[in-house]
Amino acid sequence: MRAKEDVLTWDQYFMSMAHLSAMRSKDPNTRVGACIVNPQKRVVGLGYNGFPMGCSDTKYSWEREGDFLETKYPYVVHAELNAILNSIQNLAGCTMYVSLFPCNECAKAIIQSGIKTVVYEDDKYDGSPENMASKRMFLDAGVVLIQLPYCLKVCVEEIEE
Ligand SMILES: Nc1nc(=O)n([C@H]2C[C@H](O)[C@@H](COP(=O)(O)O)O2)cc1CO
Numbered sequence: 727m728r729a730k731e732d733v734l735t736w737d738q739y740f741m742s743m744a745h746l747s748a749m750r751s752k753d754p755n756t757r758v759g760a761c762i763v764n765p766q767k768r769v770v771g772l773g774y775n776g777f778p779m780g781c782s783d784t785k786y787s788w789e790r791e792g793d794f795l796e797t798k799y800p801y802v803v804h805a806e807l808n809a810i811l812n813s814i815q816n817l818a819g820c821t822m823y824v825s826l827f828p829c830n831e832c833a834k835a836i837i838q839s840g841i842k843t844v845v846y847e848d849d850k851y852d853g854s855p856e857n858m859a860s861k862r863m864f865l866d867a868g869v870v871l872i873q874l875p876y877c878l879k880v881c882v883e884e885i886e887e
């Protein structure tokens with residue numbers, strides 16, 4: 727019997743793990759997942775956007791507008807940073823799969839951790855100052871950026887419905 731050929735590619739496999747992680751996020755507006763893979767194709771970190779340990783959703787709001795201190799923005803830990811902080815090894819030469827293009831703060835952490843490739847899907851904040859700063863730093867640091875088609879996101883959204 728011949729081996730099955732229509733299996734997930736490595737990119738689809740790891741981006742699916744990023745999407746699975748995103749499904750843990752409680753952010754009602756934007757749920758992001760990240761999956762870090764080492765050069766041996768082993769998963770070494772997963773993360774999604776959420777509040778820090780001890781900062782519960784009952785005390786912190788997911789609001790996007792209004793008094794800054796009452797919005798989610800000063801408190802939420804981005805998926806990429808959580809994946810780095812959750813990782814189990816030195817990340818030099820690793821690849822990060824992330825469902826949304828990283829902001830400038832995460833770009834700094836990604837570069838400093840030694841991650842060499844960022845594979846992303848959505849880029850809905852393309853052109854914003856944070857997004858432009860990220861791309862500038864990634865370019866200067868020699869981090870390779872690869873955008874995948876959106877088909878996986880559609881699949882996950884269908885599963886959730
Ligand atoms: N790359 C990213 N990773 C993330 O984890 N986030 C998080 C931070 C917030 O919880 C949410 C963005 O909220 P909003 O502004 O789209 O309502 O996604 C945001 C970005 C965008 O740069």
Ligand SMILES: [Zn+2]
Nearest residue numbers: 804829831832
């Ligand atoms: Zn970020």
